[in-house]
Amino acid sequence: MLLVALFILFIIVLLLSRTLVKKDILIFPSLIIFIIDVFYSPLKSVGKRLGFDDTLVDQVGIILRNRANKKKFDSIPPEKKIIVLPHCLRVAECEATLKESGIKCTKCNKCAIGIIKEKAEPMGYKVFIVPGSSFIKKIIQKHKFESVIGVACYEDLNLTMMAFADYHPQGVLLSRSGCFETKVDLKTLFDIIGYKKEDEENKNKN
Numbered sequence: 001m002l003l004v005a006l007f008i009l010f011i012i013v014l015l016l017s018r019t020l021v022k023k024d025i026l027i028f029p030s031l032i033i034f035i036i037d038v039f040y041s042p043l044k045s046v047g048k049r050l051g052f053d054d055t056l057v058d059q060v061g062i063i064l065r066n067r068a069n070k071k072k073f074d075s076i077p078p079e080k081k082i083i084v085l086p087h088c089l090r091v092a093e094c095e096a097t098l099k100e101s102g103i104k105c106t107k108c109n110k111c112a113i114g115i116i117k118e119k120a121e122p123m124g125y126k127v128f129i130v131p132g133s134s135f136i137k138k139i140i141q142k143h144k145f146e147s148v149i150g151v152a153c154y155e156d157l158n159l160t161m162m163a164f165a166d167y168h169p170q171g172v173l174l175s176r177s178g179c180f181e182t183k184v185d186l187k188t189l190f191d192i193i194g195y196k197k198e199d200e201e202n203k204n205k206n
Contacts, residue, residue: 010039010046017060018052029064036061037162058154062171065161069168073147076168078124078193080146084139084160086174087131088182089113089151096129101139103129112184119195125149136163149192151184153177 013035016027036043036057043057053059073081087103090096091110096103105127107114117127128139140163147168150160154173161169170192176183190196 006039006042007046009035010043011050013043014047014050014052014056017056020063021056021059026064026067029068032060033064033068036158037165040162055154058158061158062154062161062173065158065165066170069147069170072168073170076147078120081124081148081193082126082128082139082143082145083116083120083149083151083189083193084136084164085113085116085127085129085151085184086156086182087129088179089129089174089184091181098131101128101142102135103131105129111181112186115186116189119190120193123193123195125193133159133163136160140164149189151189153182 013032016032019025020027020032040057044054047056048054089112090103094111095108096105098104105113105117107117109115109118113127113129120127126143126145128135130136130139145167147170148164149170149172150157150164151172152160152174154177157171157173161171172184172189172192174182175185
């Protein structure tokens with residue numbers, strides 16, 4: 001009976017999730033986030049068997065977490081925030097080296113990473129480029145911060161936001177995913193961090 005009840009619950013959550021994605025309607029957000037966190041793998045498995053989009057659970061997790069955390073995220077100053085970028089944003093000829101806290105960017109501006117660092121770090125953000133989930137644990141253990149922005153593909157981003165759940169995360173999806181020379185929409189990221197080109201131009205004039 002318990003298994004049947006759980007299966008019915010999963011179907012209801014998946015149907016609500018599909019409605020959320022299609023119609024952009026918030027339905028029981030806190031409850032859905034809780035169920036996704038607790039039953040992530042079973043939900044993905046049931047969704048696949050029923051023919052739902054493979055990314056549905058992750059899409060909903062990201063959307064709901066972004067909305068639930070936005071107010072608190074916006075109230076925290078940039079100096080207390082970090083940005084976590086995936087190493088797959090790098091170009092093939094990248095000369096950056098691997099350090100204890102991730103990839104050490106040389107700011108060659110051949111990929112989005114250097115551009116993000118150039119704009120975000122003067123605002124106070126710390127930027128980390130990670131090659132794997134183990135580095136995320138090191139960042140949490142060794143660095144003090146109150147909030148985080150993550151960039152990744154659907155599944156990695158949702159799982160990363162789960163890992164940083166206590167830090168009011170905001171997530172930005174890769175605009176071109178994969179494991180090599182991926183892309184991110186810089187405008188979306190800059191909107192989240194509060195960067196405005198006009199503000200920088202005015203500052204330079206002064």
